[in-house]
Amino acid sequence: MVMGDLVDEVDVAVVGGGPGGYSAAFRCAELGLETVVIDADKRLGGACLFEGCIPSKALLHVAAVLGDAARAREFGVDFGEPRISLDPLRKWKQERVVGKLARGLAGVAQAKKVEVIGGRGVFEDSTTLRIEGADALQKVRFKHAIVATGSRPSGLPGVTAKSERVMDSTAALELPEIPERLLVIGGGYIGLELGTVYATLGSHVTLVEMTDGLLPGVDRDLVQPLQRRLDKLFAAIHLETKVTALRDLGAGVEALLEGQGVQRFDRVLVAVGRRAQSGGIGLEATRARLTERGGFIQVDDRCRTDDPRIYAVGDVTGEPMLAHRAMRQGKVAAEALAGRPAAFDNVAVPAVVFTDPEIAWCGLSEAQAKSQGVEAKVSKFQWAASGRAATIGRSDGLTKLVADSRSGRVIGVGIVGPGAGELIAEATLAVETAALVEDVAATIHAHPTLSETLMEAAENLLG
Amino acid sequence: MSRQFTLPDLGEGLTEAEIIAVLVREGDVIKEDVPLLEVETDKAQVEIPSPIGGRVEKVHVQPGQTVKVGAVLVTFSDDGPATRSAPSAAAATAPRGAPARPAAPTPPPAPAAGPVAATPATRRVARELGVDLKTVRGSGPGGRVLDTDVRAAASGPRAAPAATPPQAKPAAPAGPAKPLASVGLEAPPLPRFEQWGPVERAPLSHLRRTIAERMMLSATLIPHVTHFDRADITDLDAFISRNLEGARAKGVTLTLTGFILKAAALALRGHPQFNASLDPGAGELILKRYYHLGVAVATDRGLIVPVLRDIDQKPVLEIARELAALAQRVREGKATLEDLRGGTFTITNIGALGGTAAIPIINYPEVAILAVARARLEPVVRQGQIVPRLLLPLTLTFDHRVADGADGARFATEIVSRLEAPERLLWEW
Numbered sequence: 001m002v003m004g005d006l007v008d009e010v011d012v013a014v015v016g017g018g019p020g021g022y023s024a025a026f027r028c029a030e031l032g033l034e035t036v037v038i039d040a041d042k043r044l045g046g047a048c049l050f051e052g053c054i055p056s057k058a059l060l061h062v063a064a065v066l067g068d069a070a071r072a073r074e075f076g077v078d079f080g081e082p083r084i085s086l087d088p089l090r091k092w093k094q095e096r097v098v099g100k101l102a103r104g105l106a107g108v109a110q111a112k113k114v115e116v117i118g119g120r121g122v123f124e125d126s127t128t129l130r131i132e133g134a135d136a137l138q139k140v141r142f143k144h145a146i147v148a149t150g151s152r153p154s155g156l157p158g159v160t161a162k163s164e165r166v167m168d169s170t171a172a173l174e175l176p177e178i179p180e181r182l183l184v185i186g187g188g189y190i191g192l193e194l195g196t197v198y199a200t201l202g203s204h205v206t207l208v209e210m211t212d213g214l215l216p217g218v219d220r221d222l223v224q225p226l227q228r229r230l231d232k233l234f235a236a237i238h239l240e241t242k243v244t245a246l247r248d249l250g251a252g253v254e255a256l257l258e259g260q261g262v263q264r265f266d267r268v269l270v271a272v273g274r275r276a277q278s279g280g281i282g283l284e285a286t287r288a289r290l291t292e293r294g295g296f297i298q299v300d301d302r303c304r305t306d307d308p309r310i311y312a313v314g315d316v317t318g319e320p321m322l323a324h325r326a327m328r329q330g331k332v333a334a335e336a337l338a339g340r341p342a343a344f345d346n347v348a349v350p351a352v353v354f355t356d357p358e359i360a361w362c363g364l365s366e367a368q369a370k371s372q373g374v375e376a377k378v379s380k381f382q383w384a385a386s387g388r389a390a391t392i393g394r395s396d397g398l399t400k401l402v403a404d405s406r407s408g409r410v411i412g413v414g415i416v417g418p419g420a421g422e423l424i425a426e427a428t429l430a431v432e433t434a435a436l437v438e439d440v441a442a443t444i445h446a447h448p449t450l451s452e453t454l455m456e457a458a459e460n461l462l463g
Numbered sequence: 464m465s466r467q468f469t470l471p472d473l474g475e476g477l478t479e480a481e482i483i484a485v486l487v488r489e490g491d492v493i494k495e496d497v498p499l500l501e502v503e504t505d506k507a508q509v510e511i512p513s514p515i516g517g518r519v520e521k522v523h524v525q526p527g528q529t530v531k532v533g534a535v536l537v538t539f540s541d542d543g544p545a546t547r548s549a550p551s552a553a554a555a556t557a558p559r560g561a562p563a564r565p566a567a568p569t570p571p572p573a574p575a576a577g578p579v580a581a582t583p584a585t586r587r588v589a590r591e592l593g594v595d596l597k598t599v600r601g602s603g604p605g606g607r608v609l610d611t612d613v614r615a616a617a618s619g620p621r622a623a624p625a626a627t628p629p630q631a632k633p634a635a636p637a638g639p640a641k642p643l644a645s646v647g648l649e650a651p652p653l654p655r656f657e658q659w660g661p662v663e664r665a666p667l668s669h670l671r672r673t674i675a676e677r678m679m680l681s682a683t684l685i686p687h688v689t690h691f692d693r694a695d696i697t698d699l700d701a702f703i704s705r706n707l708e709g710a711r712a713k714g715v716t717l718t719l720t721g722f723i724l725k726a727a728a729l730a731l732r733g734h735p736q737f738n739a740s741l742d743p744g745a746g747e748l749i750l751k752r753y754y755h756l757g758v759a760v761a762t763d764r765g766l767i768v769p770v771l772r773d774i775d776q777k778p779v780l781e782i783a784r785e786l787a788a789l790a791q792r793v794r795e796g797k798a799t800l801e802d803l804r805g806g807t808f809t810i811t812n813i814g815a816l817g818g819t820a821a822i823p824i825i826n827y828p829e830v831a832i833l834a835v836a837r838a839r840l841e842p843v844v845r846q847g848q849i850v851p852r853l854l855l856p857l858t859l860t861f862d863h864r865v866a867d868g869a870d871g872a873r874f875a876t877e878i879v880s881r882l883e884a885p886e887r888l889l890w891e892w
Contacts, residue, residue: 341590342590345583408604411577433582434580
């Protein structure tokens with residue numbers, strides 16, 4: 001143990017090692033800036049890699065395999081009842097998926113000479129971060145700092161339940177067991193994805209959503225095919241329902257569902273959203289300011305806070321809280337502080353719900369176009385008419401294209417169906433580059449593929 | 464029946480113009496006097512109004528193109544109704560005989576709400592060049608803003624912000640870069656700057672090119688000599704302050720520049736060689752018996768020097784009024800060719816921007832130019848006492864072929880003495 005302060009002097013200190021943080025750090029290093037990342041767990045990857053996107057997608061892949069195997073009976077192939085061993089499954093997810101990617105990121109950091117400091121970074125002023133929890137009391141003096149402290153799962157408002165059986169998404173991804181009866185609170189993408197995982201693995205899932213529909217904010221016609229499937233997969237879906245009390249009875253959890261009475265579950269997953277982690281990092285010692293609603297760090301289009309030395313990226317700066325938005329912001333912040341003319345002015349941030357079927361969208365939804373007064377034309381292509389969809393036995397998809405009537409530009413796309421998350425990439429490129437409906441229609445799409453559905457939707461609009 | 468509209472004679476010496484913007488589209492039905500095109504000549508940027516009403520059958524030119532006087536710009540067919548419909552009249556723009564397609568692009572659309580249609584790479588270029596994309600009219604499909612639109616906007620006229628669309632001037636796409644006219648000296652080849660870092664090539668705007676050529680011509684041909692002086696304008700400044708309100712009541716903002724113009728014009732009358740042009744071929748000095756003074760005006764597009772006529776004969780109040788109106792026309796890009804021609808001497812006032820002195824380059828083919836920097840309170844010894852006085856730095860640059868240092872000093876003194884003695888206002892100003 002070293003007595004006294006150890007002060008590191010760097011060009012850039014990145015607080016938080018998630019996708020926003022490591023993207024920013026790597027880009028800073030590429031631009032020749034001496035960069036450190038301060039991460040509580042002394043690792044790169046953040047919530048995305050360790051308790052979010054990546055482990056959930058690994059589990060959802062398992063769910064998809066199980067779903068496909070079950071559906072194979074339709075065309076005369078019977079694999080029998082699947083036997084699921086949790087230990088190998090957890091090990092595969094943890095080591096072969098998460099561990100492999102974490103080692104990869106650590107390797108990149110080393111190659112780019114980005115040092116990762118373990119500890120919690122707390123601002124002492126606009127030039128100094130104190131590292132708490134480090135072996136030695138350590139300080140980092142920086143020319144610029146990038147705050148990328150991300151978000152954490154919100155608790156259920158008004159309900160406190162300190163119980164192992166009441167899980168947030170992080171705990172649920174650990175896959176402690178396959179509960180017989182699982183209550184999922186929240187019909188957003190996290191609740192639907194994890195509900196799908198557990199239901200496919202064998203749990204009876206009851207889902208409760210406060211509003212009148214699943215995936216609030218998403219066009220209803222995109223949600224419908226998913227809802228039809230979830231109605232079968234889940235034991236029950238209660239809309240416009242609140243959970244007002246949870247009680248751990250030792251052998252299970254009692255939940256009070258408003259209007260439905262008390263029900264018993266083996267476990268509960270609370271997935272009612274995520275909150276910015278902007279507190280406890282000493283921002284009040286800087287000139288950075290928070291938004292009144294949500295406590296997000298206020299940034300401009302170059303990801304600059306009100307403190308000229310401090311930038312912020314990712315979930316801590318606001319919605320949509322998505323890793324790929326954070327990554328782009330991280331690169332913008334790095335370039336901006338290096339004096340390059342970067343700006344986060346992206347038109348389309350794609351969003352994907354990795355359920356079965358998947359739902360993905362980018363740009364303006366039909367409802368948004370309407371509420372913003374955009375004169376829009378909408379084209380829907382049902383996958384029932386897609387050759388590729390027929391060959392995989394999945395005709396329940398829909399590709400929907402929203403275009404500006406005056407300019408003919410593609411301003412939004414929504415897709416529901418298997419692989420929607422991959423298909424949205426082309427749509428995002430079209431929206432971001434202001435492509436015309438005609439451009440999409442006249443581009444050759446490989447046959448037979450699901451990507452043709454976007455071309456078909458575009459052709460419909462041209463008449 | 465169709466009628467052709469050709470590029471009109473733009474005045475003496477001007478044989479060509481660059482098309483900056485086409486303000487109508489084929490199919491538009493327009494009234495007489497509606498602006499058809501914006502063109503830029505060596506002298507000015509002007510709107511060309513339509514001489515007749517009718518339907519625009521064909522537009523023969525496009526932005527960036529340089530056209531000669533007499534070239535066909537627009538063909539009209541006068542079978543349309545005699546009322547002007549907005550350029551976005553969809554019926555008029557749809558190709559005849561083609562089936563209407565619901566979302567087919569109708570070029571080029573009015574700017575839509577929401578994000579500007581441009582690729583991320585183009586947006587980056589706009590940030591690099593400091594161009595607000597919202598002010599750029601896209602020439603790409605569906606109104607997409609292209610790199611060339613951004614570069615043209617960066618070097619061409621600044622368009623008005625989108626908040627005031629009626630005045631928004633479409634920005635000009637850059638034409639191909641053209642070499643500067645040679646002055647007989649060959650510049651050595653440039654090094655490959657790319658070896659030290661990324662570079663970008665941006666074509667010069669028409670105006671920038673004109674300024675560059677004129678400055679190169681002047682700096683190369685004329686042996687410049689510069690004389691420094693200072694005028695004590697304490698009394699003049701007090702006079703201006705006392706009379707600000709009175710002038711304002713007459714709708715005039717009294718400025719120092721008005722007095723400097725007047726002082727220079729009066730001084731020129733006694734020093735005619737500074738109000739002249741040298742004809743080296745004839746071996747003659749052409750002395751001008753009129754005193755039209757140019758005033759350098761900084762605009763978004765670059766330096767423009769509008770000309771105020773017969774300064775020697777006008778009262779200062781009238782000069783101030785004309786100067787304000789002229790500067791505004793220039794800044795709005797509405798100056799006429801007449802506004803920019805016929806100067807005999809130039810004044811450039813950089814005082815508003817600070818600085819202690821500047822050495823200007825003569826506005827060829829004139830003989831002299833006067834630069835004025837910012838007036839500052841300075842300690843001055845008067846009758847053995849140090850007193851604060853407001854001193855105005857003046858820099859006179861002139862053609863040494865035409866006049867010598869002593870001439871310049873005398874001429875400058877004539878200007879200074881007028882600025883220092885506002886009581887002469889009674890009988891001279």
